[in-house]
Amino acid sequence: MILVYVDHDRGTLDELSLQAVSAAVALGQPVEAVLVGADAASAAARLGEFGVTTAHVAADPRLTDYAPQAAGRAVAELVGTLSPSAVLAVGSPRGNEVLAHVGAILDLPFAADCTSISLGSSSFDITRNRWAGNVIENAVVHAPTLIASTAPHAFTAEPVAGSAPATVQEFTPALTDADLAVRIIDRTGGGGGGVGLAEAKVVVSGGRGVGESGFGPLEELAGLLGGAVGCSRVVTSAGWRPHAEQVGQTGTKVAPDLYIACGISGATQHIAGCKNAKTMIAINTDPEATIMSYADYAIIGDVSTVLPAIVDAVRAAKS
Numbered sequence: 035m036i037l038v039y040v041d042h043d044r045g046t047l048d049e050l051s052l053q054a055v056s057a058a059v060a061l062g063q064p065v066e067a068v069l070v071g072a073d074a075a076s077a078a079a080r081l082g083e084f085g086v087t088t089a090h091v092a093a094d095p096r097l098t099d100y101a102p103q104a105a106g107r108a109v110a111e112l113v114g115t116l117s118p119s120a121v122l123a124v125g126s127p128r129g130n131e132v133l134a135h136v137g138a139i140l141d142l143p144f145a146a147d148c149t150s151i152s153l154g155s156s157s158f159d160i161t162r163n164r165w166a167g168n169v170i171e172n173a174v175v176h177a178p179t180l181i182a183s184t185a186p187h188a189f190t191a192e193p194v195a196g197s198a199p200a201t202v203q204e205f206t207p208a209l210t211d212a213d214l215a216v217r218i219i220d221r222t223g224g225g226g227g228g229v230g231l232a233e234a235k236v237v238v239s240g241g242r243g244v245g246e247s248g249f250g251p252l253e254e255l256a257g258l259l260g261g262a263v264g265c266s267r268v269v270t271s272a273g274w275r276p277h278a279e280q281v282g283q284t285g286t287k288v289a290p291d292l293y294i295a296c297g298i299s300g301a302t303q304h305i306a307g308c309k310n311a312k313t314m315i316a317i318n319t320d321p322e323a324t325i326m327s328y329a330d331y332a333i334i335g336d337v338s339t340v341l342p343a344i345v346d347a348v349r350a351a352k353s
């Protein structure tokens with residue numbers, strides 16, 4: 035049996051987690067899921083459609099919001115009870131953080147960002163991204179249980195034909211106050227109900243070249259195209275946009291149909307987060323910018339004049 039840690043936010047399923055579920059299903063063993071938090075049951079209900087037989091919900095009133103070590107403790111406790119051959123999660127910041135705790139608690143190695151996994155009886159062959167995807171590592175993990183995350187967008191979430199609803203089973207993990215030392219204690223802003231960056235089909239992304247006050251047309255274009263706004267780390271470091279919008283090695287990894295990179299140079303760490311875009315358009319004043327070697331289409335020009343013209347054209351085309 036393979037156990038998959040499935041993330042959610044107050045009952046809203048993290049769609050990327052379904053990629054890890056499908057990666058587990060492809061390994062040919064029964065798949066069970068573990069979700070952590072008081073509101074998890076509603077998210078758990080959907081998992082049967084993707085091949086999960088049983089969804090274990092760690093119910094504790096203190097677990098309404100994300101608490102990484104507590105989540106790791108809950109998953110580790112379940113590993114002790116169920117003895118799965120592997121524990122997977124999607125390699126989102128949260129998935130990697132929770133599995134790192136699981137590995138530490140169980141004293142097992144953790145392989146992050148895998149793009150392929152095959153199960154053996156006492157060892158596991160994996161391929162994974164290292165150094166922001168610039169190095170592809172083939173490795174053999176020797177462990178009684180594989181703890182591994184799947185690189186975002188390396189696997190496709192696939193419903194399983196004829197599957198039955200998952201059985202939802204609650205359990206109460208034994209948590210100490212220390213397990214809850216790191217937890218969300220307040221939520222402000224964000225959560226505006228827009229399209230999630232990681233799942234967006236269109237991402238309009240801005241870098242230093244957009245400037246602090248230049249994101250209005252990006253928001254407008256993203257809205258017109260049903261997409262999300264992203265940005266580079268320079269932008270989040272300067273406090274122009276929230277970290278939740280950062281694309282890249284230390285931000286969100288996206289795989290949209292269309293990525294529009296505005297005033298972004300194309301540093302390795304940024305490309306690590308957007309190289310899976312199906313089509314990339316770069317808008318940049320510098321024809322020699324690195325991003326040009328990744329872009330399918332390049333517009334050489336000042337983003338403050340190019341983008342409003344695109345917004346006008348899209349608005350006209352839609353009306």
Ligand SMILES: Cc1cc2nc3c(=O)[nH]c(=O)nc-3n(C[C@H](O)[C@H](O)[C@H](O)COP(=O)(O)OP(=O)(O)OC[C@H]3O[C@@H](n4cnc5c(N)ncnc54)[C@H](O)[C@@H]3O)c2cc1C
Pocket residue numbers: 240241242243244265266267268269280281282283284285296297298299300301302303304307317318319320323335336337338
């Ligand atoms: C460990 C580590 C992790 C990192 N993680 C990330 C990450 O996750 N994501 C990330 O993005 N970066 C990350 N970085 C930072 C990364 O190395 C770059 O510094 C950053 O991506 C550069 O951001 P930028 O392209 O917006 O800015 P710049 O590199 O300064 O590029 C600005 C671009 O805008 C163009 N430009 C200027 N004015 C205009 C205009 N008016 N119109 C059009 N174009 C214009 C310029 O020609 C230039 O190409 C990381 C770095 C490290 C060391």
